Amino acid sequence: MLKVDNLHVHYGVIHAIKGVSFEVNEGEIVTLIGSNGAGKTTILKAISQLLEKSDGDITFLDKSLSDYKAHDVVHIGVSHVPEGRHVFPDLTVLENLEMGAYYRKDKTKIREDLYKVFYRFPRLKERVSQIAGTLSGGEQQMLAIGRALMSHPKILLLDEPSMGLAPILVKEIFDIIKEINAAGTTILLVEQNANQALHISDKAYVLETGNITLSGPSKELLNDEKVKAAYLSA
Amino acid sequence: MELFIRQLINGLNTGSIYALVAIGYTMVYGIIKLINFAHGEIMMFGAYFAFLFAFSLSFQLPFILVIVLSMFFAALLGILIERVAYKKLRKAPRISALITAIGMSLFLQHLAQLIFGATPYVMKQLVDTTPVTIFNFDISRLTLLTIGLSIFFMILLSLFVYKTKPGKAMRAVSQDKEAAVLMGINVDNIISLTFAIGSALGALGGIFYAMTYSQIYPTMGVLPGLKAFIAAVFGGIGSIGGAMIGGYLIGIIETMTKAYISSKWVDVIVFGLLIVILLFKPSGILGKNRKEKV
Numbered sequence: 199m200l201k202v203d204n205l206h207v208h209y210g211v212i213h214a215i216k217g218v219s220f221e222v223n224e225g226e227i228v229t230l231i232g233s234n235g236a237g238k239t240t241i242l243k244a245i246s247q248l249l250e251k252s253d254g255d256i257t258f259l260d261k262s263l264s265d266y267k268a269h270d271v272v273h274i275g276v277s278h279v280p281e282g283r284h285v286f287p288d289l290t291v292l293e294n295l296e297m298g299a300y301y302r303k304d305k306t307k308i309r310e311d312l313y314k315v316f317y318r319f320p321r322l323k324e325r326v327s328q329i330a331g332t333l334s335g336g337e338q339q340m341l342a343i344g345r346a347l348m349s350h351p352k353i354l355l356l357d358e359p360s361m362g363l364a365p366i367l368v369k370e371i372f373d374i375i376k377e378i379n380a381a382g383t384t385i386l387l388v389e390q391n392a393n394q395a396l397h398i399s400d401k402a403y404v405l406e407t408g409n410i411t412l413s414g415p416s417k418e419l420l421n422d423e424k425v426k427a428a429y430l431s432a
Numbered sequence: 433m434e435l436f437i438r439q440l441i442n443g444l445n446t447g448s449i450y451a452l453v454a455i456g457y458t459m460v461y462g463i464i465k466l467i468n469f470a471h472g473e474i475m476m477f478g479a480y481f482a483f484l485f486a487f488s489l490s491f492q493l494p495f496i497l498v499i500v501l502s503m504f505f506a507a508l509l510g511i512l513i514e515r516v517a518y519k520k521l522r523k524a525p526r527i528s529a530l531i532t533a534i535g536m537s538l539f540l541q542h543l544a545q546l547i548f549g550a551t552p553y554v555m556k557q558l559v560d561t562t563p564v565t566i567f568n569f570d571i572s573r574l575t576l577l578t579i580g581l582s583i584f585f586m587i588l589l590s591l592f593v594y595k596t597k598p599g600k601a602m603r604a605v606s607q608d609k610e611a612a613v614l615m616g617i618n619v620d621n622i623i624s625l626t627f628a629i630g631s632a633l634g635a636l637g638g639i640f641y642a643m644t645y646s647q648i649y650p651t652m653g654v655l656p657g658l659k660a661f662i663a664a665v666f667g668g669i670g671s672i673g674g675a676m677i678g679g680y681l682i683g684i685i686e687t688m689t690k691a692y693i694s695s696k697w698v699d700v701i702v703f704g705l706l707i708v709i710l711l712f713k714p715s716g717i718l719g720k721n722r723k724e725k726v
Contacts, residue, residue: 248610272616284611286604297604300597301616349616 199224205254216408229387229395232405238388246278275352283342287331298348315344336367353384392429439691445575447683448582452637453660454675456630462606462670469533472657473540478506478635479642503632510631544650552649555642578640662706668719
């Protein structure tokens with residue numbers, strides 16, 4: 199479904215991504231794990247065209263994503279939940295969700311998706327007219343995910359959804375990711391919390407300073423000595 | 433008391449003009465964090481447009497059409513300025529864009545002088561100015577029209593910004609551009625729309641200003657532009673409601689100073705106020721000092 203082939207990204211003279219290739223099949227949860235600065239966020243931004251690649255190909259459903267402008271990527275079914283949530287702080291919860299469906303015109307379907315989001319995140323329903331900036335970190339993460347779901351995506355790119363959350367919320371968020379996937383949305387998950395990410399995903403890629411150093415089914419990586427030593431020790 | 437009420441009405445008149453112009457400053461600042469110093473010149477061009485539509489056509493356009501056409505062309509001018517001068521600098525340091533804005537302001541003043549000459553045009557009245565008597569006060573029809581139309585457009589703007597989809601997208605872009613892009617919002621179009629609306633309202637302010645003082649000249653936008661900028665800072669730059677409140681407060685402070693202190697002190701007090709605000713409450717009346725939540 200999503201195919202990244204020999205991707206290179208530069209920040210000025212810094213070569214941040216040095217020829218990364220991976221693939222996400224429909225219905226899967228694929229995770230990219232790696233420490234801070236490995237280039238996980240950069241890859242997601244390159245997919246959603248927020249950053250320009252310097253070489254390589256990114257194709258989604260056989261379309262080259264670099265033919266699209268960043269604001270058009272969502273039209274073909276790619277929805278990106280950025281690192282740090284990035285909810286619109288002065289808009290209400292409802293307005294944030296409406297923005298998620300910005301490009302859509304099918305009002306009845308939008309309403310259906312809104313109910314689905316409320317069903318999945320009852321707390322958002324309780325706070326529907328609250329200003330998003332006043333939500334707690336966990337609620338903001340739910341809003342960010344809910345907002346992305348409002349675009350009715352085929353694939354959801356999640357960037358560090360567990361960052362800065364209390365352990366109990368981390369578990370809740372990962373459960374929700376599994377549920378979203380079970381309901382039919384393919385997921386590309388970027389995480390520092392390797393343990394949780396490997397537990398819910400089908401396939402994993404380990405990223406180190408711009409290169410993929412290890413990949414395989416998540417279950418195997420969970421038992422890999424190198425992965426254990428580097429990412430699961432804590 | 434009679435003097436006070438009379439001055440209050442005058443203050444609301446001037447304040448309406450400042451509020452209309454301040455909205456343009458605050459909207460543009462809200463969306464691209466730029467103080468658009470060329471905004472006073474949009475106001476000036478708006479007045480010239482109105483003059484041309486009102487007096488240089490072989491037939492007489494109705495007043496409301498003169499206003500709407502002038503606002504439309506000012507909106508186009510605003511979009512053009514952004515696309516030509518500011519767009520390329522969006523990722524540049526903010527000081528570069530600020531200097532460009534000052535350059536654009538001077539350019540437009542001299543462009544106007546080239547086209548229209550330095551001699552002021554006399555703005556004949558476009559509306560019936562005979563006073564109306566309300567509660568024993570004679571109020572000029574122009575004053576009523578200025579206040580009324582200003583409030584009408586401000587309500588229209590508020591409805592647009594808070595109730596419509598493009599209005600919400602505009603707020604979204606001003607709060608988080610990158611997230612807005614991910615929603616599929618075309619940020620360039622929203623920025624153009626912001627310049628268009630701000631410029632149209634600025635032009636309306638310019639037309640009322642020209643009608644109040646009966647003159648149009650290339651540098652007419654400088655002083656009211658600066659005062660409207662102070663009004664925007666006073667109300668909290670980036671806040672549309674703040675710009676409206678700030679505009680009316682500056683207008684009232686100005687006329688009260690004229691009436692009770694001395695007209696010589698007006699600019700001293702208004703510009704002194706800017707310094708006081710920046711010292712004690714730089715975020716203004718409705719502005720926010722939000723702390724980032726991690």
